[in-house]
Amino acid sequence: MTENLSRRPLTGLLVAQLVSVLGTSMSALAIPWLVLTSTGSATRTGLIAFAELAPYVAMQALGGPLVDRIGARRISVLGNAAAAVAVCAIPALYAIDLLPLGALAGLVAAAGAVRGMADCAGQVLVPGAADLGAVPLERAAGLHGSANQTGLFVGAAAAGVMVSALGAPAVVLVDGITFALAAALVAMLVPTAAQPQRSERRLSTRQYAADLAEGVRFIRTDRLLLLLVAMIAVTNLLDQGINAVLVPVWIREHLHQPWALGLVAGVLGAGALIGALTAAWLGPKLPRRVVFTIGTLISGAPLSLVLALTGTLPPALTAAFVAGLATGGLNPILNAVLYERIPPQLRARTLGALKASAWIGTPIGPLLAGSLIEATSLRTTLCTFAMIFLVATAAPLMLPAMRHMNRAPRPQPDGTRTADNEVLPESA
Incomplete structure (x- = not known):
């Protein structure tokens, strides 16, 4: 009984992640489809995706010092609750015909900003929740990734059906409700003990900047983290362009059915x-x-190439499944490496800086995809994305720093770290 109770924080965190991502993945399909079918513009579809992702990335980078002082648990609850309000306002305004493109951009930007804070805090809670349940860190990271992927899978599959049956605004309303539920789950099931000790230092403007710099400086001293964040920044940019613009445009041109959009995303x-x-x-x-x-x-790269060469659903579904299989296996490895290499007292600011750096290109991905389609063609854009993807993923794998993925660094008394008997300098 004690063991089950000790694992409740991790279970609560995983369920909250599942519920939140479930709704987010539904609106991630519903909102682009709403804009695309209303305006017929790939550029405007990319613009709305940019409006949400830019604040999300910014708050990932800037939120670490606030999480350190206010507490990861409280930030997670407040961020999800605020996201619920912003997202629920979208269908409410649409119902009374007060949702021009500018208002939609403002609401998704607000939702993106508070989601960035909540996600920064949620990631910080994973190691502490795992410790309370005596769950190995790599397994906890894998379960957290599995909850995320379950939400993506179920949400995407449901979105295609619900958009066809109920319309995009109803799907966005469901997303808002899931944020409220996620906030309640963290508040009820995840104790304060799951978060790192809060910093007692007063947060002046100078100290805030110093805290942000400390997280960035930690990343700069670790060649493996620098390599990983550069690779992920490029692939995230491409992924977002594919998912938010290229796949919806491909569906519209070849299949003309929103349920196919949900099916591709669901198989992925x-x-x-x-x-x-x-x-x-x-x-x-x-x-x-x-x-x-x-x-x-x-x-x-294979998914982009298949979409460029075919206009039928079966090859696209096969490529989407293979791409999803590969991507799902990567995230637990990446998260375990990060949790091992970053000390608990630096996790909020360092993970926030890392995620923001890795996501820095994601707001540009949809804009780039939409602009390339209108300047060239869908097929040319897909082939271009496939080539960049291949170069971005193949080149870094040949660098020596990658061998350190298999080993956890050992803290040293002077604050440096070793991996494979390598002592990293204090600055790079």
């Missing part, structure tokens, strides 16, 4: 879920570098 999510569950189960036994190398190479 199913593959990612299987990959994440496999990584959670076998993660402690698998050679990280080998799995990461294979996964990155097949996670993006």
Whole structure:
């Protein structure tokens, strides 16, 4: 009984993540489809995606010092609750015909900002919740990734059906409700003990800047983290352009049915879920570098290439499943590496800076995809994305720093870290 109770914080955190991502993945399909069908413009569709993602990325970068002082648990609850209000306002204003493109952009921007804070805090809570339940860190990271992928899979599959049956605004309303439920779950099930000790230092403007700089400085001293964040920044940019613009435009041009959009996203999510569950189960036994190398190479380029060469659904579904399988297996490995290499007292500001750096290109991805389509063609854009994806994922794998993925660094008395007997300098 005691063991079950001690695992309640991690369970609550996982369920909150699942519920939140479930709704987010539904509106991630519903909102672009609403804009695309209302305006017929790939550029405006990309603009709305940019409006949400830019504040999200900014708050990931800037929120760490606030999480350190206010507390990860409180930020998670307040951020999800605020996101619920902003997202529920979208269908409410649409129902009374007061939702021009500018108002929609403002609401998704507000939702993106508070989601960025909540997600920064939620990631910080994972190691502490795992410790309370005596769950191995790699397994906890895998389960957290599995919850994320389950939400993506179920939400995407449901979105296609619900958009066809109920309309996009109703799907967005469901997303708002899921944020409120996620806030309640964290408030009720995740104790304060799951978060790192709060900083007692007064947060002046100078101290705030110093805290942000400390997180960035930690990343700069670790060559593996620098390599990973550069690779992920490029692939996230491409992924967002594919998911938010290229796939919806491909569906509109070839299949003309919103349910197909949900089906492609659902199959992608199913593959990612299987990959994440496999990584959670076998993660402690698998050679990280080998799995990461294979996964990155097949996670993006094949899907773009298949979409460029076909206009039918079966090949697209096959490619989406393979891409999802690869992507789902990567995230638990990445998260375990981050949790091992970053000290608890630096996790909020360092993870926030890392995620913001990795996501810095995501607001540009949809804009780039939409602009390239209108300047060239859908097929040319897909081929271009496939080539960039292949170069971005293949080149870094040849660098020596990648061998450190298989080993946890050992803290040193002077604050430096070692991995494979390598002492990293204080600055790079």
